[in-house]
Each structure stands twice: as structure tokens, then as C-alpha cells.
Amino acid sequence: MNENTSSPSLPWYRHRWPWLLMAGPAIVVVAGFVTLVLALRSNDGLVSDDYYKQGLGINQTTARDQAAARLGLQAQVMLGGHELRVMLRAGQAGTTLPETLSLRLMHPTRSGEDQVLTLQRQAGDLYSGRLERPLSGRWRLSIEDDGRMWRLTGDWLVDKAPVLVLPK
Numbered sequence: 001m002n003e004n005t006s007s008p009s010l011p012w013y014r015h016r017w018p019w020l021l022m023a024g025p026a027i028v029v030v031a032g033f034v035t036l037v038l039a040l041r042s043n044d045g046l047v048s049d050d051y052y053k054q055g056l057g058i059n060q061t062t063a064r065d066q067a068a069a070r071l072g073l074q075a076q077v078m079l080g081g082h083e084l085r086v087m088l089r090a091g092q093a094g095t096t097l098p099e100t101l102s103l104r105l106m107h108p109t110r111s112g113e114d115q116v117l118t119l120q121r122q123a124g125d126l127y128s129g130r131l132e133r134p135l136s137g138r139w140r141l142s143i144e145d146d147g148r149m150w151r152l153t154g155d156w157l158v159d160k161a162p163v164l165v166l167p168k
Contacts, residue, residue: 043112068150069167071095075143075152077164079135086119086127086143098145101127106140141166 012018072091077084088097099121107113119127135158143166144151152166 064151068152075166079162082131084129088125100146102144104142108138
């Protein structure tokens with residue numbers, strides 16, 4: 001007696017093993033396309049086209065920092081909604097304060113978020129200007145006069161301290 005007890009064979013797509021084996025490479029292909037889309041849509045803000053010139057100019061920027069120290073300049077930066085106020089004081093007698101200041105707010109990783117403000121003198125040593133967008137998080141701050149003779153810089157964690165004193 002020869003009895004054939006084998007069950008009917010199912011087609012390959014009805015088994016789970018081929019699908020499990022194909023899932024890994026399929027996930028990698030999808031992740032590759034997602035990475036490609038993110039790379040094409042995002043801005044490489046940290047890459048500069050003129051990095052060599054910026055490297056050569058580092059001596060000029062340190063000279064501006066030293067000029068601010070010689071004048072004894074101190075700034076207190078205050079945030080109130082969409083308005084930014086700066087109180088600038090000179091420690092050296094006879095130093096005249098400019099009518100306008102240039103203030104750069106630079107995001108550490110997203111250059112598209114950077115803002116440049118022109119602060120107008122209100123009264124005495126108080127300057128103010130309006131922000132394009134509200135601030136939150138960490139920012140690199142640079143305050144300089146219009147003649148670019150001196151500069152005050154610092155890092156500002158806006159959420160923890162709404163007031164920044166420069167230099168620290």
C-alpha cells in the first residue's frame with residue numbers, strides 16, 4: 001500500500017518566509033529615499049563658500065573685540081515679545097555712543113533662522129529694534145557699531161535667561 005499523504009503545496013506568496021526575507025531590503029530602500037528627500041530639501045547652513053577669506057579675516061574680528069574691551073563697553077540685551085532692547089554703556093570717559101547699532105542673531109545650526117537688526121537709539125544709552133520672528137533656544141549674538149570698529153559677542157540661551165549681559 002503506497003499512500004500519498006502530502007498536502008497540496010501553496011504558492012510562494014502565501015508563505016511568510018519570503019516576505020520576511022524581502023522586508024529588510026525593502027525597508028532599506030524606503031529609508032534611502034527618505035534620506036534623499038531630506039538631503040535635497042534642507043539647507044547646508046554650516047558650509048561657507050568663502051571659508052578661506054573668513055579664516056584670513058579672523059585677526060580683524062579679534063581686533064574689534066579688543067577695541068570693545070579697551071573702550072570698556074558693556075551691553076545688556078533684553079527681550080520683550082517681538083522687541084529687542086539693548087542698553088549700551090562705555091566704561092571709558094569721553095566715548096560717544098553711535099546713533100544706530102547692528103545686531104546679528106545667529107542660530108548655531110540653521111543659518112536660515114539668522115536675523116540682522118538695526119537698533120535705533122531711543123534715549124541716552126538705550127537702543128531698540130523689532131525682531132522678524134520670535135526667539136527661543138540658543139543663539140549667538142553680535143553687537144557692533146556702524147563703522148565696524150568694535151564688537152561685542154556672546155551666546156544667549158533665550159528660554160533660560162531673557163536678559164543677557166555682554167561681555168560675560
